[in-house]
Amino acid sequence: MKNRRFGLCAVLVVGALAIAVGTAEAAGDAPVPPNGLEKIDTIVVIYAENRSFDNLYGKFPGANGLANATPEMARQLDRGGSPLKELPPIWGGLTAQHFKPAVAEADTEHLPNAPFAIDDPKGLNTPVSAPTRDLVHRFYQNQIQINGGKNDRFVAYGDSGALVMGHYDGSKLPLWEVAKRYALADSFFMAAFGGSFVNHFYLACACEPRYPNADQSPARGLIAAVEADGVTLKLAPDSPKSALDGVPKFENDGSITPHDFYAVNTMQPPYQPSGVKPAPGGDPAYANPNAPTTLPPQTETTIGDLLSEKGVTWAWYAGAWRAALDGAAVTPAPNFQFHHQPFNYFAAYAPGSAARAEHLRDGGINGASFIEAIDSGTLPQVAFYKPQGNLNEHPGYSEVLAGDEHIAEIVRHLEESPQWAHMFVLITYDENGGFWDHVAPPKGDRWGPGNRIPALIVSPFAKKGFVDHTLMDTTSALRLITRRFGLPVLDGLRERDEAMAAAGGQRLGDLTSALDLPSP
Structure with a gap:
């Protein structure tokens, strides 16, 4: 295993890079931008929550969707390896506890061993406006569920019974229309196995967090x-x-791997806002370092560090960040999720630092502060936006429709922004949320890629009405940023490519395949 410097990620790398990537990139320098990429001045990444591709876009015209999933591909196996005679009930019932009327566990019994429509009026009749119960989405379970690419153990090793096989008629959602007007990627995968915690790290640094000496902690x-x-x-x-x-x-x-102590399931930030309170008598801006779930400050190089070193402006806009700092981010709204701000785990952005003040920005309640920056034409060159909890589409505490409507409204503001003419927008989801998808993830390294997730490319330069079949994952956003602004290549990007090449696969795309870029 190749170790990086203290504080973060090591990634298993097998073999040498089998695909030529150019002399400059192989030497560690930035890849050369393609003709026309310099026309993009502003890159925006909008990061929603917990949906597989088939769960929302399985019926999208021209996409590799549910129609391509044969009964054999969709059939789920029991823990002993034999096919399930039927799907188990949705344990605890379908709908989140606060939604009425409830769909009880008994109402979900005896479903066939096959995908089903959650919103089917003749079935469970649960619309996109109703929050369902949550599903397990953790590092080890995700790999067991994928089962070497067969995707046939989602029911057996989930915690929600039949729900993993559920999907919606996505044409009822406003982002479906956005996808029809611009481009939809149907071969885009979550970067890491498991949940939101690690996949947010991958968007920040293409790496896995670490807890040094966890066995003595x-x-x-x-x-x-x-x-x-x-x-x-x-x-x-x-x-x-x-x-x-x-x-x-x-x-x-x-939450921690044995022997080498990587944090693979949710742990809390070392700085406030955090799910861990300050230590008694300690600094109120810090989480108690002696709490078991507090992750030590991380020191790996992030995409933000590289942007700053190059003089490229950037910010992570977290919905309800200010409310969370003030202790007001409570359920059901805005319901700020502490592990959804990855830069709050890094020592470079510790409380009191200039970098924190500049780059960790408040998205506002209902995205108001982010929208203000959009409307005024003052977005930095790279902007990440994370909606607040009740608008991020996460099962259990959010609904699909509210989050979809919110992001569609953000898109409308972006289209009317003074910066729109030279803008690129990626809308994607951090991970699959435990939902099944019929496409096998590509073989990569120890950490991923995991399951397929939706990704929309929205830009004046996007190929209109296009379904992009190019192989990509969450780190493709970092690849685009790296290429556009001439940044050094993060170790994790190179290591992922090397591992995929060694497994006989192809190099991941950088989203430019969905663009029609003008000649300079």
């Missing part, structure tokens, strides 16, 4: 119990043998 109880393959969680002796009998139980479904 307050977090030692969070080290996962894993089989010798390094991928499979150890089942508890009393775990149900069949998915029809209940949710699997594990010896220790922890």
Whole structure:
């Protein structure tokens, strides 16, 4: 394993790069921008939550969707390897507890072993305006569910029964129309196995967070119990043998890998706002470092660091950031999620630093501050936007429709912005949220890619009405930023390419395949 400098990521790299990437990039310098890419002055990345491609866009015209999923591809296996005779109930019921009328567990029994429409009026009849219960979406479970690319253990190793196989008629959503007007990528994957925590890190640094010496720390109880393959969680002796009998139980479904101590499931930021309160008598701007779930400050190079070194302006706009700092980000709204601001984990953006004040910005309640920057034409050259919790489409505490309407409204403001003529916008989701997708993820490195997720490319330069089949993942956003602004290539980008090439695959795209760029 190749180790990077203290504080963060090491990624398993197998073999040498088998695809030519150019002399400059191989030497560690920035790749040369293609003709016309200099026409893009502003790059915006909008990061929603927890939806697989098939869950929302499985019926999109021209896309590799549910019509391409044969019954054999969609069939789910039980934990012993035999096909399930039917899907188990949605444990605990379909809808989130605060939604009425509820769809009870008994209402979801005896569904066929196949994908189903959550919003089917003749079925469960649960519209896109109703928040469903959450689904497990964790590092080890995701790999077990993918099962080497067969995607046939989603039910068996989920915690929501049949719900993993549910999807919507996405044509009812406003972003569907945005995708029809611009471009939709249907071979775009989440960068890392698991959940929001690690995938936000991948958007910030293309790397996996680390907890050095976790076995000698307050977090030692969070080290996962894993089989010798390094991928499979150890089942508890009393775990149900069949998915029809209940949710699997594990010896220790922890957040930290054994032996080398990478943080693969949600841990809390070392700085406020955090899910961990300050230490008694300690600095109120810090989380208690002795709490088991507090991740130590990270020191890996981020895309933000590289942009700053090059003099390129950038910011991460977090919806309800100011409210969270003031202690007002409560449920049900705005419901700020602490692990959705990845730069709050890095020492370079610690409280009191100039970098924090400049780059970690408040998106405002309902995105008001972000919209103000859009309307005034004052967005930095690179802008990341994370909607607040109740507008991010995450099952359990958000609904699809509200988040979709919010992002569509953001798009409308971007289209009317003074900066629009030279803008590129990527709208994507951090991960699949536990929902099944029929397309096998490409073989990569130890950390991913994980399952397929939606990605919309919105720009005056986008190929109109285009479905892009180019292989990409979350780090493709960083590849585009790197290429456009001539940045050094992050280690994680190169390591992902090397691992995919060694596995016989292809290099990941940088989103330019969805663009018609004018000649200079």
